Amino acid sequence: MGYPHKSHPRETPILSKHFGDPDARTLEGWKARGGYKALQQALHMEPTAIQDILKASGLRGRGGAGFPTGLKWSFMKLGDGKQHYLCCNADESEPGTFKDREIMRWTPHALIEGVAVGAHAIGADTAYIYIRGEFTEPIRVMEQALAEARAAGIIGNNAMGSGKKVDVWVHKGAGAYICGEETALMNSLEGKRGNPRIKPPFPAVSGLFGKPTTINNVETLAAVPHILNNGAEWYKAMCLSSPKSTGSKLFSVCGNVQRPGNYEVVMGFSFKEFLYDLCGGPLPGRKFKALIPGGSSVPTITIEEAEQVKMDYEGFLEFGTMLGSGGVIIFDDAQSMPRQLARLARFYAHESCAQCTQCREGTAWMTKILERIVAGQGTFEDLDTIFELSESMTGKTICVLSDSCGAPVVSGIKKFRGEFEALIKGKRSSTVAVGA
Amino acid sequence: MSHGPSAPAQGHGHTHGHHEAYEPVFTPGSARLKELQDVIARYPEKMAALLPALWMVQQERGWISPEAMTEVAAQLGLTAAYVKGVVTFYTMYHQHPVGKHFIQVCTTSPCLCAGADKVVDAFLEHTGCKELGLTSPDGKYTVIEVECLGACGFATPVQINEDYVENVTPEKVPEILSSLK
Numbered sequence: 001m002g003y004p005h006k007s008h009p010r011e012t013p014i015l016s017k018h019f020g021d022p023d024a025r026t027l028e029g030w031k032a033r034g035g036y037k038a039l040q041q042a043l044h045m046e047p048t049a050i051q052d053i054l055k056a057s058g059l060r061g062r063g064g065a066g067f068p069t070g071l072k073w074s075f076m077k078l079g080d081g082k083q084h085y086l087c088c089n090a091d092e093s094e095p096g097t098f099k100d101r102e103i104m105r106w107t108p109h110a111l112i113e114g115v116a117v118g119a120h121a122i123g124a125d126t127a128y129i130y131i132r133g134e135f136t137e138p139i140r141v142m143e144q145a146l147a148e149a150r151a152a153g154i155i156g157n158n159a160m161g162s163g164k165k166v167d168v169w170v171h172k173g174a175g176a177y178i179c180g181e182e183t184a185l186m187n188s189l190e191g192k193r194g195n196p197r198i199k200p201p202f203p204a205v206s207g208l209f210g211k212p213t214t215i216n217n218v219e220t221l222a223a224v225p226h227i228l229n230n231g232a233e234w235y236k237a238m239c240l241s242s243p244k245s246t247g248s249k250l251f252s253v254c255g256n257v258q259r260p261g262n263y264e265v266v267m268g269f270s271f272k273e274f275l276y277d278l279c280g281g282p283l284p285g286r287k288f289k290a291l292i293p294g295g296s297s298v299p300t301i302t303i304e305e306a307e308q309v310k311m312d313y314e315g316f317l318e319f320g321t322m323l324g325s326g327g328v329i330i331f332d333d334a335q336s337m338p339r340q341l342a343r344l345a346r347f348y349a350h351e352s353c354a355q356c357t358q359c360r361e362g363t364a365w366m367t368k369i370l371e372r373i374v375a376g377q378g379t380f381e382d383l384d385t386i387f388e389l390s391e392s393m394t395g396k397t398i399c400v401l402s403d404s405c406g407a408p409v410v411s412g413i414k415k416f417r418g419e420f421e422a423l424i425k426g427k428r429s430s431t432v433a434v435g436a
Numbered sequence: 437m438s439h440g441p442s443a444p445a446q447g448h449g450h451t452h453g454h455h456e457a458y459e460p461v462f463t464p465g466s467a468r469l470k471e472l473q474d475v476i477a478r479y480p481e482k483m484a485a486l487l488p489a490l491w492m493v494q495q496e497r498g499w500i501s502p503e504a505m506t507e508v509a510a511q512l513g514l515t516a517a518y519v520k521g522v523v524t525f526y527t528m529y530h531q532h533p534v535g536k537h538f539i540q541v542c543t544t545s546p547c548l549c550a551g552a553d554k555v556v557d558a559f560l561e562h563t564g565c566k567e568l569g570l571t572s573p574d575g576k577y578t579v580i581e582v583e584c585l586g587a588c589g590f591a592t593p594v595q596i597n598e599d600y601v602e603n604v605t606p607e608k609v610p611e612i613l614s615s616l617k
Contacts, residue, residue, distance in 0.1 A: 004589075004590075083480070092586045093583075093584055093586055094584070095544045095545055095546060095583075095584040095588065096545075096546055096588050097586065097588070098586050098587050098588050098589055098590075100586075101586055101587065132586065133491075133526075133528045134528070134582075134585055134586065134595060135586065136598040136599065136600075137599075137600065167478075169478045171487070171488075172487065172488065172491060173487070173526075174487055174490070174491070174526035174527075174528045174529055175526045175527035175528035175529075176525065176526050176527065177583065177584070188487065189484060190481065190483060190484050191481075191483035191484045191485065191486030191487060191512075191522065192483075192522065193521060193522055193525040194525060194526070209479075209480050209481060209484075252588065252589055253589065254546040254549075254588035254589045254591060255545075255546050255549045255550075255588075256549050260588070260589035260590075260591070261589045262589065296544075296545065327588070329545060329546050329549075329588070330549075331549060335549060339548075340545050340548065340549070343543070343544065343545050343548050344544070344545045347544050347545070347583050347584065350583055351583060353525075
């Protein structure tokens with residue numbers, strides 16, 4: 001559903017079917033919509049049987065990395081006598097991404113059900129939903145839904161009368177983009193600074209409180225009950241291009257576009273049709289120019305490239321970018337790319353946890369150079385420096401925040417070099433004047 | 437832009453609290469102490485209740501003073517220095533008193549496309565805040581820029597204390613301010 005707009009006939013609303021419907025927020029309303037059937041069934045299944053269904057469905061992580069969910073769950077060693085944990089990553093902070101917020105605001109029980117199924121499938125009796133601190137409304141809605149579910153015996157010491165314990169708690173963050181990185185999230189939950197941890201050990205071996213842990217994104221977990229209810233084959237059949245990308249995906253659309261919002265389409269959907277038909281195309285009198293299609297951490301592409309993309313993990317890769325979180329940021333021909341990318345670099349400089357030198361210094365330096373260019377004081381050497389800098393910021397740090405700063409910037413300079421050169425030569429290009 | 441983005445709240449123009457003696461939040465028999473104990477029970481380690489405990493303090497006192505850090509440390513068996521290390525990592529904990537209405541304008545790229553910088557200017561103008569991070573002389577407002585609020589489809593989102601106001605334009609700013617109590 002194109003929330004806040006009406007659903008488009010070409011959408012496949014599964015996760016977003018009830019966005020905007022307050023009745024779906026209540027336990028009763030959710031049950032009337034088929035809720036908690038999957039959990040009831042799952043609690044009487046062997047965890048490995050649930051993992052097998054997920055593997056067969058082809059579901060891949062919706063937080064950005066696209067790792068196969070069933071496979072991730074199978075890394076948890078069942079019956080090892082250790083406490084296991086599930087963490088739901090609801091620290092949605094990737095610029096351009098606002099899908100998890102809507103899932104939590106409108107269908108909190110869908111997430112609780114997915115979390116409870118996931119916990120059972122990895123042998124965990126406790127799950128934490130880590131929600132970014134700014135999301136006060138989603139936190140309120142989730143807390144209320146959890147209280148309802150607890151009072152009704154759906155979660156707790158005897159979940160749905162199964163004799164199994166499944167506890168689910170909300171943990172509120174306090175403002176830090178980096179806590180969306182899974183090991184930083186665990187540190188934050190433990191009451192520490194949100195610094196990412198060196199891997200290995202991987203979370204499935206030593207995660208939250210040093211115990212085997214799985215971390216899944218909100219959208220991933222919300223899809224799980226649908227897969228159990230309708231079967232792996234049903235999910236797998238939702239595929240318009242690469243067989244490695246299955247199911248429906250929520251794309252958040254923002255920037256210079258007629259109808260920003262969330263749209264749910266089948267994997268492999270035509271990006272051209274998506275942009276011009278579903279999202280309504282550019283604003284009157286304007287043209288699309290550039291896109292960062294998977295949240296701000298992926299490479300920038302031109303509209304000409306975007307028009308050829310099939311919207312799945314492989315389709316975006318083919319054009320040198322990534323599906324990422326599905327947060328599509330659109331820039332039109334009135335936007336200055338140097339100015340936009342300088343602002344993005346500043347975001348990463350602000351959010352660096354500062355553990356690694358390459359990131360702490362690199363993101364700040366890159367921001368400084370870009371802002372200098374925007375101010376008309378840049379040199380041609382500055383562009384080369386940015387390329388070199390990006391090299392030293394990529395693949396060399398504990399987490400990928402530093403890589404993420406370079407990705408949209410370097411590709412943006414390569415594809416829109418003329419705009420940077422115009423600023424360096426002291427000529428104000430027509431696009432720079434607008435809004436500068 | 438004429439102002440530096442992402443400036444933290446500076447705590448200039450304090451209007452409440454911090455010269456008075458610190459009043460503990462987790463006193464014996466208090467509802468907050470009970471709440472803290474309930475939260476601690478959710479985790480295998482007491483320290484995991486640190487972020488929740490800091491939130492409780494901020495809700496009660498408006499900011500997290502050094503005395504508050506000491507109180508929280510004592511409750512959770514930590515040192516005040518450790519607690520300070522955590523407080524300073526996260527942007528949402530106020531280390532100084534802020535205005536009654538704490539206004540955070542998202543200015544990250546998608547919102548910049550929508551003209552968020554003009555929204556910032558409008559808030560500064562209509563609140564009487566001289567610059568980002570400073571509290572207005574009447575103590576009512578503090579305005580800062582914030583990094584991505586995760587509501588990019590509703591640009592420009594502005595968070596005022598707990599609540600989001602979406603699709604804010606410079607023209608709407610006076611009306612938004614007059615609706616605040």
